[in-house]
Amino acid sequence: MSEATEEPELNEEGDLFEHHRFEADSGQAPLRVDKFLIDRIPNTSRNKLQMAAKSGYIRVNEVAVKQNYKVKPGDTVTLELPHPVREIELIPEDIPIDIVYEDDEVCVVNKPSDLVVHPGYGNYHGTLVNALIYHFDNLPDKKDFDTPRPGLVHRLDKKTTGLMVIAKTETALTKLAEQFYERTVERRYNALVWGDIAEDGTVTGHIGRSLKNRKRMDVFPEGDHGKHAVTHYKVIKRFGYVTLVECKLETGRTHQIRVHMKHIGSPLFGDPEYGGNKILKGPSFSKYKQFVENCFDLLPRQALHARTLGFTHPGTGKFMQFESELPEDFTSVLDKWERRAE
Structure with a gap:
């Protein structure tokens, strides 16, 4: 048995995953994939592995499998698990912002290419959020994300340019979030x-x-x-x-x-x-x-x-x-x- 990879990686939604890759030995007896993995990854519960299988995060030979799949000799088994998120300290940074409109409650900005919207794994600084907290005081945060996102009610991909609205108060954050949820934006x-x-x-x-x-x-x-x-x-x-x-x-x-x-x-x-x-x-x-x-x-x-x-x-x-x-x-x-x- 060999393990080729065990490292955190950022997916496209900004979530962290811990990657594992195992190759079953030529003498491997048929064994449920959840049992195969739990024997090889410390501090991992069977329930967590079953949830990972339901979400498509357990793959054998690059194909998603259920937890009762029987591992065979020569199989390549990969697993992605949520990785503990690093505590992120938001540091204000004097990054220029193209402000299209601003009042006491909202701000509309024009995001350039190559600017990540909020901090996350691999991007702990130099983001739009770092710029926003430098230019504005006490931006509200929903606090239901793994990473801090003060003022944000929506996002754009790193390479996508264009308009974003920023909430400057708790009330604005709530009402704008409702509009995005109700699809009236x-x-x-x-x-x-x-x-x-x-x-x-x-x-x-x-x-x-x-x-x-x-x-x-x-x-x-x-x-x-x-x-x-x-x-x-x-x-x-x-x-x-x-x-x-x-x-x-x-x-x-x-x-x-x-x-x-x-x-x-x-x-x-x-x-x-x-x-x-x-x-x-x-x-x-x-x-x-x-x-x-x-x-x-x-x-x-x-x-x-x-x-x-x-x-x-x-x-x-x-x-x-x-x-x-x-x-x-x-x-x-x-x-x-x-x-x-x-």
Whole structure:
């Protein structure tokens, strides 16, 4: 028996996992996988392992299995368990914030690419939260997360740019969180996707953690796995092999736009997690290949921007809407595609 890996890792939702990998010896007698693991991992209960199996965190030869699976000679068994979260001390940091609007209760910011929203494993400083607590005093926190998230009621992925609303008071935090829960917040994104999208449409499909790659999300049949998710998309401009679309969210699942567009065969341009950072459409000419590679260099991330944000102000009760222009890396790639299309 050998163990290849035992280290904490951050998944895409910011949770910590402890990874274990075992290879069953050639002489391994058939043995339930939960018993196999409990004999090899100190201080682990059978109940914890059974819960891990139900969640798809126990895999044999890269396939999720139930706790009664019988381990056979040569099997590779992997396990992911929640890892104790490091106590995070929030340190105010003088990081510039692009403030679009601010009053005594809320603040709307324009998040740049490469800025992580809140601290977590591997990102203990340099986040938007570190910047917020430097610029604002006594931001409220829901305190029901493993990591502190003062002022936050929603998130954007590290590489996604655009608008976020920040709560500055307890009342604002509660009322804004209710709006996100009740789906009354208006969120529209611009995305450059692969393919010549023929018409506007809607993607409906449960989104949950992929059973093949726990770092990614996937679309599942209703009721099987994941949570209900709906994305509406509208064509803004076609460039032949790629299309600029506007996506309107009804729900707010992790990677929702990225995984829904991949599901319909049009992953986001440049998206490394969902296959958009390869040439998926177009001729095989070397000149075209170089053109696309140049675009990837200009925009080394998924082409996704949170352009419109609308919500009811928690104090005045008035509906407020904000717009954010596309960032320079995004527009430079659009300009290249436009010139090529012409």
